[in-house]
Every structure is written in C-alpha cells, then in structure tokens.
Amino acid sequence: MEETELSTEEKKELDDYKKELQEIGDRAKKRVGGMSPKDENRSRTIRKNIKRIENREDPKIALAKRIIEADEEYKQRLGLDDQQHQRAAAIIKESSDLNNFIINNPEATVNLGNGKVLDSYDVFDSVGNIVVEKLFDGLDIDEDSEQANELRQIVEDHRDSPSDKGRRKLAAFIEKQSLMSKVNQGDPDAINALKLKMMRVGGDSTDSLGLEIRDIDNNKIYGFKHNQPLEEAFENLGQPDSEWQIEGGSPGSSDITLVHPTKGKIKMEARIVSTGPGTYTTQYSVHYDKKLIENYNKYGKGIVAEALDLISQALWVLKEKVVIV
16 A cells, blocks of 8 residues: 655644644643633544544554654653753663564664674574573673573563563563663663653653543542653652652562652553463553542542532533523
C-alpha cells in the first residue's frame, strides 16, 4: 500500500485546529474551575475534526508525526534544549535497543554507551537460550555483584516459563538497569532521560488534561491536573536540594520510583502481559500511590461519588428543560 501524505490545504486546516485547541487549553489554565462548558464542546469537535483529517493520511506516517509532536512538547515542558533532548533520547534508545535485542535475538548488533558492541554471541548459546553470564562483560557488570545475582535469579525463576515471557522479564530488568546505572552515577543526561521516558509513558503532551481517580471502597473521587505531580517531582530531580529520591525498586524488578517523604510515590513499571498461548507483550505505565493522590487532590477531601452523580443528573434535567424551552 502506497504511503499517502496530506495536501497543503489539509495540513493548514490541521494546523489551524491544533492552534485553536492550544488556545482553548491556555484559557482553561487561567480560568477558575478549568475549561468552560462551551470550550469543552468546541474541544471535542476540534478533536473529531483532527482525527478525521489524520485518518486520510497513512496510519504509520500519522503515528510517527504524533510521536514527534508529543516529544517536542515534552522537551519544552522539561526545559531541555535540542542537545540535551538528543542526549536524553539517545540514552533511552540504548536501553530500548538492549530490550529488543534480548527479546528478539536479531542479527543486528547493539552499540553500548561504554563503547562496546553486543552481538548474539554475547547473549545466546548455539540453540538460542540466554546465557546470562555472557552479558556481564558487555554491560560492565561484576559477576559477584548484586545486579549479577538478580539477573541469575530472573533466569532461574523463569526457567520453566515460555521463552518469550522469560526473555521479556530479563529484558525489562536490563533496560531499567541500563538507565539506573547512569542515574546512580549522577549523569545529568540520564536524569533527563528518566524524566523524558516518564513523560512519554505517563505524561500529557497537551498539558490540558485533568485526572480523576475513583476510590470505589470509600465512594470518593479525587482529581488534579494530569502532569502536576510529575512536573513538580522533576523540578530539581537528581540535585542535592531535591526532596524527591530516585529508587530502583525491589530486587529483580523493572520498577523505577520517585519518592517524596510527605507527598507520596510515582512509579514507572514494565509489566509482562499475556497476548495468547506462549506469547506476551511488555506494557509500560506510570502510577501514583494513594498518598500522592490525596495530597494533590483538588476536590477538597474527595467528592462523594453519589453527590457527583446527583449533580450530573440535575445538570442533565436542567439541560433538557432548557432545550424544551
């Protein structure tokens, strides 16, 4: 199938819609109570029009453009210049390439930040099984270190698991360690890489979305601006005066957690999820713990869900009456 791009007119129409959507988002930031009902309706219409136009374009091209546009927004939100962004993205790519290499055993090699090159001989035996000891030299891991023992334990724990699952578990851990080893050395580019990755996984590139969480057990709803906890945690992350600490998770885990002594925790994790018999995928996500949700909540002590439902019903009745009149 031939790849198709949008016409000049369509590109202008798309740019105009995106500009208007940004203006609506800017107004919402300044308005008490967030976005007005009128702007909410207009925002939904604009998003539908944007989707309609983008659907005319080849899906692969459209997706690539959205990823590039979102990353540009994240760069701006994190206050990175072009070179800082490029170095941070390169660190993420190196750890991602390692992940892909271990899962798929490709013919291609992986160029590591330490100047070494990893190929299949450095990871797999003659029948394609992972030989974890072969990784140690390439990744500069001391064979007697805690990290080496964690790698061995992951292989042992998944010896009887389907090959894809075991590889993904090992790959997710190595991907995390590749980044955390640089973070622990105080590399500012690695700190930026962590922030960029967390924004890619759990951030909002428009910076206009709110986040609502329902506490089913206590029948309450909490809400706050989607990016606020991340952006506040990132402000001085990795600096001596930062109140947020970076933790690498429990032994063998793929978690990276930002911890504040009073506000709570923000965790990024990679979960291995079954997609069918013997097949798996890796899903990345960012989670806020309950303490953090309560601290950043803008709904007072949490809106009671029943009250919110009653308000919604009342608004609906009022809307119907207005329509009838």
